[in-house]
Amino acid sequence: MTASTNLPLTNQELFDLSKGELLRFPASREEYWDVLEAAEYRADYFNQEIIAAMSYESEDHSTLATRLSHLLQNLFWNHPGFKVHNSNRPVCIPGCDYAVFNPDGSVVAQPARLYEYRPGMNAELTPVLLFEVLSKNTRSYDFGDKLPCYKKIPALRYILYLETERPEVTVFERLEETGQWLETSLRSLDDSFRVEGQLVVLRDIYGST
Numbered sequence: 628m629t630a631s632t633n634l635p636l637t638n639q640e641l642f643d644l645s646k647g648e649l650l651r652f653p654a655s656r657e658e659y660w661d662v663l664e665a666a667e668y669r670a671d672y673f674n675q676e677i678i679a680a681m682s683y684e685s686e687d688h689s690t691l692a693t694r695l696s697h698l699l700q701n702l703f704w705n706h707p708g709f710k711v712h713n714s715n716r717p718v719c720i721p722g723c724d725y726a727v728f729n730p731d732g733s734v735v736a737q738p739a740r741l742y743e744y745r746p747g748m749n750a751e752l753t754p755v756l757l758f759e760v761l762s763k764n765t766r767s768y769d770f771g772d773k774l775p776c777y778k779k780i781p782a783l784r785y786i787l788y789l790e791t792e793r794p795e796v797t798v799f800e801r802l803e804e805t806g807q808w809l810e811t812s813l814r815s816l817d818d819s820f821r822v823e824g825q826l827v828v829l830r831d832i833y834g835s836t
Contacts, residue, residue: 634658634677636666641679648764652677656725660744669714673726673772680765687791688760692731694832695758695789699734702825709755709823710735718757719750723776730757730773734822736782754780756822758787774799778808785822794833796820 634652635641644650654662659672662679670679696713703709712733719742720726727750734756741749757777759769769788777786778799786799786808798811798820813820816830 634662634666636662638667641668649768650679652679656744659727660748663748669729671726671728673728673776674724678768685762685791688762691760691789691791691832695787696732698827698831699732699756699822702822702827703734706823708737710737710739712751717750718754718780719752720776720780721752722779722781726776728773728776731760732758753782755782756785756787757783758789760789760791762791789832794829796829796832
């Protein structure tokens with residue numbers, strides 16, 4: 628099986644097959660890497676499947692991801708121990724059968740540890756924060772497949788899920804004392820949470836509406 632003959636490589640081909648829904652293709656890890664090099668769209672790898680969606684995001688999705696990324700950039704500007712990445716930076720999870728996911732954004736501890744699957748192609752192993760902007764088509768995937776794997780990343784301390792239709796952020800924070808995850812849902816624009824001791828206010832993510 629080769630990526631060029633058996634799997635869609637362009638956004639148009641993917642859309643024609645999926646009509647905007649997530650698609651899953653049984654594949655080996657080697658075939659996934661082939662697709663990653665050749666395709667126009669981002670793809671994940673989990674449970675021996677390539678999981679793909681057309682590279683399109685709604686205006687609300689884009690706005691929220693951009694705002695939160697900007698806030699995190701400001702928070703960690705003077706912290707050389709961390710680097711903020713956007714959605715183009717994959718994360719590899721050895722503890723979840725070497726799954727590879729593309730979160731909407733991440734903060735990675737430095738110096739970074741990388742999983743190199745091909746020369747010049749690698750994924751992050753040491754994120755301390757991951758965030759996802761939820762959509763109707765990916766909600767069950769984000770919570771059902773990604774979240775349990777994310778929790779298996781030893782370095783990870785924060786997982787954020789942002790709603791697009793209303794101001795709401797679900798924060799998963801790993802407790803240092805026990806290693807257990809604390810889940811908190813925030814729904815008011817005046818609500819806030821802390822990342823590495825630094826305050827993030829929902830109003831700064833969602834604006835005044």
